[in-house]
Amino acid sequence: MKELTQVLAVGRTRTVYQYPGEPDWLIKIENRHALVSVGKVSLFLRGLIHRLLPFFSENARELRIYKKLAFSLQGFIPEYEEVLVVTDKGLGLACRQVLDDNGQLSKTLGDYLTDSKISAETLKPQLERFFQTLFSKSLYFFDFNPNNFLIQINGGNPTLRFIDLKGYRKDRALLPLSYLSSSLAKRKMQRRIERLYKRINL
Ligand SMILES: Nc1ncnc2c1ncn2[C@@H]1O[C@H](COP(=O)(O)OP(=O)(O)O)[C@@H](O)[C@H]1O
Ligand SMILES: [Mg+2]
Numbered sequence: 708m709k710e711l712t713q714v715l716a717v718g719r720t721r722t723v724y725q726y727p728g729e730p731d732w733l734i735k736i737e738n739r740h741a742l743v744s745v746g747k748v749s750l751f752l753r754g755l756i757h758r759l760l761p762f763f764s765e766n767a768r769e770l771r772i773y774k775k776l777a778f779s780l781q782g783f784i785p786e787y788e789e790v791l792v793v794t795d796k797g798l799g800l801a802c803r804q805v806l807d808d809n810g811q812l813s814k815t816l817g818d819y820l821t822d823s824k825i826s827a828e829t830l831k832p833q834l835e836r837f838f839q840t841l842f843s844k845s846l847y848f849f850d851f852n853p854n855n856f857l858i859q860i861n862g863g864n865p866t867l868r869f870i871d872l873k874g875y876r877k878d879r880a881l882l883p884l885s886y887l888s889s890s891l892a893k894r895k896m897q898r899r900i901e902r903l904y905k906r907i908n909l
Contacts, residue, residue: 709794711736715804715812718854718871720765726792726801734792734799737765765873766791766800772872779844783837783869805868807860813868817853820907825865827907830858833867834909838900847885847892850874851903 713725715733726732773787788801805813813819820827841848855871878885878895885892 709734709792709799711794711796711799719852720873722796724794724796724799729801731804731806732788732801733804734794734801735766736794736796736799739797764798766798769872770800772875776846776872776875779846780840780869783840783867784872785868785870802870805857805859805870808863809860813857813859815854816856816858816867816907819858819865820853827904827909830865830867831909834904837867837869838896841896842893845889847876847889847896848872848874849877849879849885849895849899851899853903853906 709727711724711727711734714722715725716723718735721735721737724734724736726734770787770789770791773784774789777784777787785805786803791798792801793799807813814822816830819825840846850871850873852871855869855874857868857870859866859868876886876892878892885895
């Protein structure tokens with residue numbers, strides 16, 4: 708079992724740790740307490756499901772998505788380990804670190820834009836290429852939070868990476884019509900892209 712001690716980043720639903728003994732890798736662990744907001748019954752049931760059936764965990768779901776999409780999204784996403792890792796903090800999803808030229812973890816899209824004061828306009832061609840890839844391969848994602856993109860400084864150039872695949876076909880609407888019709892899914896993804904663009908002033 709891997710013992711996780713060094714926290715590299717904290718996301719909305721997961722904590723990201725250094726992979727012990729693998730300098731270029733990290734391990735994502737789900738924060739169970741993130742489920743508190745869902746309500747007590749749901750918290751209890753989800754906790755139970757999580758413990759009994761790792762198949763239903765979000766990490767397991769993301770790994771299944773990765774295996775399905777790794778080839779189609781090559782170049783946009785980092786490499787994942789093929790199996791979940793047993794750790795003292797639960798089952799973890801291992802992922803290659805996205806690092807800048809200086810060896811530091813790359814910044815999220817939001818942080819990069821705030822810190823560098825560079826206009827999002829310079830990143831637009833890469834964002835468009837990524838979204839075009841999704842549309843052309845009918846891969847529908849509904850979570851384009853700016854923290855799910857990293858800007859990797861690679862050979863001096865800012866390069867777009869997408870690091871959170873959980874939003875694949877995840878429609879949280881009361882009536883998730885996007886599951887029934889690809890044209891509705893397409894329209895929903897388009898709205899999510901517009902929402903991201905608005906958030907980063909594009
Ligand atoms: N492969 C990676 N390389 C570098 N940083 C990462 C990587 N994956 C995640 N991170 C950092 O960890 C944060 C949380 O990861 P994420 O997968 O989005 O978790 P959550 O499920 O909580 O949204 C990201 O916003 C990013 O800052
Ligand atoms: Mg995320």
